[in-house]
Amino acid sequence: MTDSVPLLEARDIAKSYGAVQALRSADLVVEPGEVHALLGANGAGKSTLVKVLTGVISPDRGTFAINGNPVRIGSPAQAARNGLAPVFQDPALVPDLTIAQNMRLTGASPAAVERELRALDLAVDFSEQARDVPLPMLRMIDLARALARDPQLLLLDEITAALPSDLAERVFTVMRASRERGRSVLFITHRLKEVIASCDRATILRDGGAVATIVPEEGGEETIVEYMLGPEAAQAVVAAVDKDAGDVRATPAATGVTPALEVIDLSMGRVRGVSFSLRPGEILGVAALEGQGQDDLFAVLSGQQSPASGEVRAGGKMLKARHPYDAIRAGVVLVPADRLQALLPQRSVRENIAAPRYNSVRRWGPINVRDEGRRVREAEEALQIDTRAARQVRRLSGGNQQKVTIARWLANGFATMLCFDPTRGIDVGTKRQIYALLRRLADDGAAILFFSSELAEFPLVCDRVLALFGGEVTAELAGAAADEASLLRAMHGLAAEAEAVA
Amino acid sequence: MSAAPQTRERPSLRRLAGDSPAAVLTLVFIGIFIGTDIVNRAQGGGAFLTLKQISTTFLFAAVLGLMAAGQTLVMLTGGVDLSVATTATAGAFAVSRFGTEGSAKAILIALVIGLAIGLVNGIGVALFRVNALIMTLGISTITLGLLTVQAQKQFTSLVPNFVVTLGSGRVLTYIPYDLFVWVPIAALIILGLRYSGIGRMIYAVGDNPVASRLAGVRTWQVLLFVYAICGLLSAAAGILLVGFNNAADLGIAAPFLLPSVAAVVIGGTSIFGGLGGYAGTILGALILTVLDSLLTILNASQAVRQIIYGLIVLALAAIYARATAAE
Structure with a gap:
């Protein structure tokens, strides 16, 4: 870029957690007026670097300079002053307070935040309690609050991970506007398309150090992946996915097989009269904008809630689940997006994976340690879980945590897996491993229902895709035909042109 | 992939406390024991660090150890049982009330009463979702009321010889009989927490009830179980206690309530549940017992003891929170 003084210069940042060195020696230089991406696989040290930059944790070593002046970032308040x-x-909002109260709590002026929201073309009722505001909107409020301070450097950590595309678009508008005003943005994401479209430069971390700072437009996605994974690993993963992608389109035999999961005229909450059937060996996608009933659908199927009407059949048998236990017994298991809903953060990887084995009073007796160990090991190997920090799951990276939630069902057996946004906030390498794994599971006869907030995943993963709009199934697409444009049309209820599979 | 990145282990008390709390607690126990020895010698009371005193410490600690055992299980699920002392009192009363009808029957009745109180607690907490503090405190008050009514009636009172021996006797000069109750139960709990399905579920429910539910765990079953067991173990503690005192009164177990929580906290079990175990609690019970001897030697009043107990619980809770804080 220019030879002006960098806005932010972080040098030789190191941080260890016990025996695990999260950051070895990381450098990051952000110029004024640029949108800079911070990339890296899970466990590369991204989150740690972000925490160091924002004063949440103190590094063991390293120096910072803002506009050429050395500074210390010892606390979030200090980071804000800089x-x-x-x-x-x-989003860092107290659920029981109203939005306005939340703003005052952090010393932000509600008027300024409201102005920023209006600039984003969003209307928010500030007297509403934070718990009643949908999550994507909370993220936007958080963003507006940060913008109200007119920061030199806006740091966006995975903000687009669960935003519907229209809101994500507004985030990109904010990034462009900041650049034009000479402000900078540090953008952390796993979505490489966004990086290529919106970022001037990107710093890529691997194994706790910065391996490269590149101009994303020049190298494209594959270059970034190569830097993130290291040259050999990248080749291996790409090959695995390509190979699997070849088989994806093979439509499973349609007749004579009992559906693994059959949903008949199901209604609950926002879901209105949904029917579909999922065959063993099939991956069925569910595409929907935020709040179209997908949450309720998955909650009913996983036994967390009872349907208002309609029925669910698992393996041909009526499933009336009053508790997740009933669904699990019938072979229907859930991988939720929020890993906090699935994991026992203070317990070991092994205990997390083995947990469902003992969910019945009949299994409360002595543990068969060898059998448990074998099953857990097999699941760990199938998912390539990094067990270095295995004593407490909360110490694992996000991607490894998600692998643990999937490994749990591998170790315990299932017929139908309900995956609700299983790759949210996960790096591209792990994502590809998960796609390949889902395909492998389907090839072995598992049925998979797959919701994702990332449209690009559908053609990559699914045999068929259902679009859910206003609680109803409005379209069904073949996996191969589920490109972004068709999906978007279908998700907005514009089904006519998107009609495909018989 | 390259080899796992390694750093030098920085030896620190904090690291040690985080990695093996038992080692630190053992050191604390020995330290206080030696301290008590020094104080006792200084006051002209002779040596405290003797086999006899060690034996006595274990004898005393068994009652607290059993009460804190149930408390450990409950606290591992993220709850607390404030009725352990009253339940022990009820057990003690039952033994002396039915003592004339033979020790076996008296003990059995005491245990059944403990189990029943625990089940009521469990039903309230697990099925009706009453806050554990409120539920167990309420049941404790009700139980104490019932005991008072019972105590005001005329009844024969006799602590059977078997129970007296069990609660205060020793074999081979140095081995308290009550260890024959405490040690097997301790082994069962320590192994059970680690190597049984219910043990795993206790940790799971305490660590994350939402995730446990999604893993198919009916959390109410686990909670009902731990409160019931806690009642049973508290009654067992009451039996040993009445054997030791050779008579039951309404305040017999009251001084054990706070220590039963303190022993668990000192032992490193998280008050939020999901982390810890019974081995630490045992050391916590031993530490509090020696501390009690020390305060006795120092001639401290009951009030001073309570202040010191409170301070120790607060200090250890603070240290524990620092040592295990998410970095």
């Missing part, structure tokens, strides 16, 4: 404003993946 002109850094972060927006984290999980």
